[in-house]
Amino acid sequence: MQTLKRFNIFLFVILLLIPLKSMGMFELDFDFGYDRQIYGVNRQNSVVSRNYSGGFSSYLFDLTALDFNIANSQDITSENDRYSTGVIGYEVVAHQNRVKTNVYGVGIKQMLAGRGSFIVPVISVGYAREFVTSSGDLTVENTSTLERSVYNLKETRQRYNSVFGAFSLQIKLTERFSLKGTVKTIFPAFKFSKARDNVKYSAGMTWFF
Numbered sequence: 001m002q003t004l005k006r007f008n009i010f011l012f013v014i015l016l017l018i019p020l021k022s023m024g025m026f027e028l029d030f031d032f033g034y035d036r037q038i039y040g041v042n043r044q045n046s047v048v049s050r051n052y053s054g055g056f057s058s059y060l061f062d063l064t065a066l067d068f069n070i071a072n073s074q075d076i077t078s079e080n081d082r083y084s085t086g087v088i089g090y091e092v093v094a095h096q097n098r099v100k101t102n103v104y105g106v107g108i109k110q111m112l113a114g115r116g117s118f119i120v121p122v123i124s125v126g127y128a129r130e131f132v133t134s135s136g137d138l139t140v141e142n143t144s145t146l147e148r149s150v151y152n153l154k155e156t157r158q159r160y161n162s163v164f165g166a167f168s169l170q171i172k173l174t175e176r177f178s179l180k181g182t183v184k185t186i187f188p189a190f191k192f193s194k195a196r197d198n199v200k201y202s203a204g205m206t207w208f209f
Helices: 002-017 192-197
Strands: 026-039 045-059 064-079 090-111 119-142 148-172 177-188 199-208
Touching (some): 026 177, 045 199, 090 148, 119 177
Antiparallel strands (some): 026 199, 045 064, 064 090, 148 177, 177 199
């Protein structure tokens, strides 16, 4: 809900900043991605990722747009492996790590086929500002009494200047509505070798008006 409020404010500001005469056609798009991975000998561990994103584009030319986007992702890693704390009589039996990322981006979007095409490839690239919040907890068991205690880890917050790149395939259903699939990467500015380290896949929809 908080992310949606931020997106509405973000969109309102953009509408105020862009002169109406410079606008040709507008585009709104929304994406959602979900991934769940189970691992461990007894399938006791998991990684769950959810990501949401929305964008607003103003077409300066027929196939080229100024693109503004906002994204939120949540990654939760849960491990239920038992290991020693280093203190006799106490063991860690569960560990969860949570990472929340908010991204605000601005860039250029380019269609690689005409608007009348049934399938339209689209690429976009630009600058992004990342806000990353990390937190987690440990569950510790007293091996004598079997009593368990949960300890919250210190929350950390970081900000990054980044670059984003995305490739989408839009499948036209009506004149103004399309379904799409997207592959997107975001990485620290000028560190292009890290582009493959943070790749997200999502599905969504696009409206033209």
